[in-house]
Amino acid sequence: MATETPHTNPAVDGSELIRFDRVTKRFGENTVLDDLDFSVSSGKHVTLIGPSGSGKTTILRLLMTLIKPDQGTIKVDGDYLTHEDRGGKLVEAGEKHTREVRKKIGMVFQQFNLFPNMRVLRNITEAPVHVLGLSKDEAEERARELLDLVGLGDKCDAYPTQLSGGQQQRVAIARALAMRPQVMLLDEVTSALDPELVAGVLDVLRDIAHTTDITMLCVTHEMSFARDISDEVFMFDSGRVIEAGPPEKIFSEPEHERTREFLSAVL
Numbered sequence: 001m002a003t004e005t006p007h008t009n010p011a012v013d014g015s016e017l018i019r020f021d022r023v024t025k026r027f028g029e030n031t032v033l034d035d036l037d038f039s040v041s042s043g044k045h046v047t048l049i050g051p052s053g054s055g056k057t058t059i060l061r062l063l064m065t066l067i068k069p070d071q072g073t074i075k076v077d078g079d080y081l082t083h084e085d086r087g088g089k090l091v092e093a094g095e096k097h098t099r100e101v102r103k104k105i106g107m108v109f110q111q112f113n114l115f116p117n118m119r120v121l122r123n124i125t126e127a128p129v130h131v132l133g134l135s136k137d138e139a140e141e142r143a144r145e146l147l148d149l150v151g152l153g154d155k156c157d158a159y160p161t162q163l164s165g166g167q168q169q170r171v172a173i174a175r176a177l178a179m180r181p182q183v184m185l186l187d188e189v190t191s192a193l194d195p196e197l198v199a200g201v202l203d204v205l206r207d208i209a210h211t212t213d214i215t216m217l218c219v220t221h222e223m224s225f226a227r228d229i230s231d232e233v234f235m236f237d238s239g240r241v242i243e244a245g246p247p248e249k250i251f252s253e254p255e256h257e258r259t260r261e262f263l264s265a266v267l
């Protein structure tokens with residue numbers, strides 16, 4: 001564990017860090033998100049659960065601006081993500097505006113997506129150097145601290161293919177953190193791992209959840225992990241939040257029949 005706290009976010013005061021306002025997203029005839037309102041407060045750990053195809057990944061992809069909403073707005077830390085306020089009128093944002101707002105967001109994918117031709121250290125320093133303008137030395141110092149944090153301080157010079165899936169995913173977590181995002185998006189980050197490697201990755205994420213003030217928005221089928229780290233759990237069904245609350249409530253006394261069915265299928 002690094003001695004210096006790797007994340008000190010300016011505003012961990014319970015203000016809204018993410019806000020979806022009446023967001024609709026369609027793929028052809030398929031309305032995946034339907035007039036969705038949804039928010040995550042700064043510093044909180046929110047978990048999205050729900051059946052496959054209910055729109056969980058779509059939410060994260062909208063936040064990464066990999067796709068755009070058909071209707072509605074998304075705000076991150078008070079700024080519109082894909083819109084700009086020009087003299088009181090809301091217009092589609094330019095690339096530069098969107099890129100600035102998106103810097104506040106880091107994402108870890110199911111399939112690690114490391115750069116295969118780069119050693120571990122460079123996988124982590126690449127974006128801080130090229131996007132944030134850190135010097136190579138500063139970026140490497142930060143990368144080494146983060147590799148210690150994820151328990152891979154001795155793997156700086158390895159190539160991704162020389163690592164296990166669990167180790168690769170821990171590098172991907174360090175890479176996301178190196179950008180000092182205010183919020184980290186985690187989309188089923190252990191689903192592609194061999195079962196014996198899942199616990200190591202979840203332990204790292206638990207550690208980050210408990211020792212930093214970074215906001216987390218997780219999609220996971222690991223219900224005991226969700227119970228451990230979540231401040232709030234959102235149950236999704238067909239693009240709507242049908243039930244939300246603290247994990248004790250959602251997992252022990254769900255109100256909706258759909259939530260009960262879903263939990264009995266996955267628990």
Ligand SMILES: Nc1ncnc2c1ncn2[C@@H]1O[C@H](COP(=O)(O)OP(=O)(O)O)[C@@H](O)[C@H]1O
Pocket residue numbers: 027030032050051052053054055056057058059
């Ligand atoms: N790029 C896409 N093109 C067409 N349909 C998509 C695309 N991405 C997602 N979908 C559809 O949107 C729905 C929700 O998908 P997704 O958000 O991935 O669900 P989840 O992550 O909850 O399993 C599914 O019906 C899926 O087939």
Ligand SMILES: [Mg+2]
Pocket residue numbers: 056057058219
């Ligand atoms: Mg998904």
